[in-house]
Amino acid sequence: MINTSMKYLSILLILVSAFSFSSAQSFRQGELAVSPGLGLIGPLGAYNSPVQLIINAEYGLDDVFGVGGFLGFRYINGSLNGPTGSNAINTAFGLRATGHFIPGFNKFLDMSIDDSKVDVYITVLTGYEIKNPQYPAIRAFIFPRPIVGAKYYLTDPLAVWVELGLGAFALFNGGITLRL
Numbered sequence: 001m002i003n004t005s006m007k008y009l010s011i012l013l014i015l016v017s018a019f020s021f022s023s024a025q026s027f028r029q030g031e032l033a034v035s036p037g038l039g040l041i042g043p044l045g046a047y048n049s050p051v052q053l054i055i056n057a058e059y060g061l062d063d064v065f066g067v068g069g070f071l072g073f074r075y076i077n078g079s080l081n082g083p084t085g086s087n088a089i090n091t092a093f094g095l096r097a098t099g100h101f102i103p104g105f106n107k108f109l110d111m112s113i114d115d116s117k118v119d120v121y122i123t124v125l126t127g128y129e130i131k132n133p134q135y136p137a138i139r140a141f142i143f144p145r146p147i148v149g150a151k152y153y154l155t156d157p158l159a160v161w162v163e164l165g166l167g168a169f170a171l172f173n174g175g176i177t178l179r180l
Contacts, residue, residue, distance in 0.1 A: 031060045037175020039072065039167055052169040056096060063103040068096045070125060072168025092168040094127015119151040119159070125167065151177055 039052035058068035072092040099122050102115040125145040147165035154160065159177040167173045 029060045029062045032180045033058045033060075033066075033068075033177050034180060035161055035175055035177040037161065037173055039074075039170025039173045041171045054168050054170075054173060054175070058096060058098060064100055064107055066096075066098045066100070068098070070094060070096055070127065070168055074169045090129065090131055090169070092127055092129040094125055096123050096125055098123040117153050119153070121149050121151075123147045123149060123163070123165075127168075129168075147173075149173075 035056040035058070037054050037056075039054050052072055052074040054070060054072040056068060056070045058066040060066045070093065074090050076088045076090060101120045101122070102113050102118065105111045105113055106115065123146070125143070125147065127143065129143060145166045147163045147167055149161060149163035149165075151159040151161040157179045161175060161177050163173040165171065
């Protein structure tokens with residue numbers, strides 16, 4: 001299934017690359033960005049599907065800091081699901097707080113780094129994960145999760161993004177971002 005997922009991700013990146021390139025500021029005060037994507041490589045030992053679906057949203061409080069939310073889903077194959085053998089879908093949702101490095105360096109260190117195409121950031125997630133209902137003793141928990149990420153803007157409203165760190169479910173996440 002990972003090969004199929006990689007094919008879809010490759011096709012998505014080719015299609016996104018077909019858009020014309022234009023100048024964009026990496027992160028803006030007052031902007032709302034929506035980022036659907038896929039999560040790959042779940043935690044070791046977990047009964048994960050190879051791919052998880054995620055969507056993030058972020059609102060720019062200023063040119064450096066943003067807040068938003070996330071929602072993630074993962075399918076758990078019954079054959080991997082321990083003694084019950086039943087299929088399940090786990091759900092995670094919560095809040096994101098993000099600090100953007102390049103605008104931060106420019107603002108607080110009086111630097112002039114070009115941020116027209118690249119946005120490097122650190123995010124902390126906190127939220128609630130609803131686990132497999134077959135295990136009532138481990139139904140849900142609250143978690144803090146740090147992530148390092150980057151976006152590359154292809155056009156003013158459109159970027160591709162990658163994140164490393166345990167997101168909603170996966171250690172490696174990626175997708176597209178659309179500014180509204």
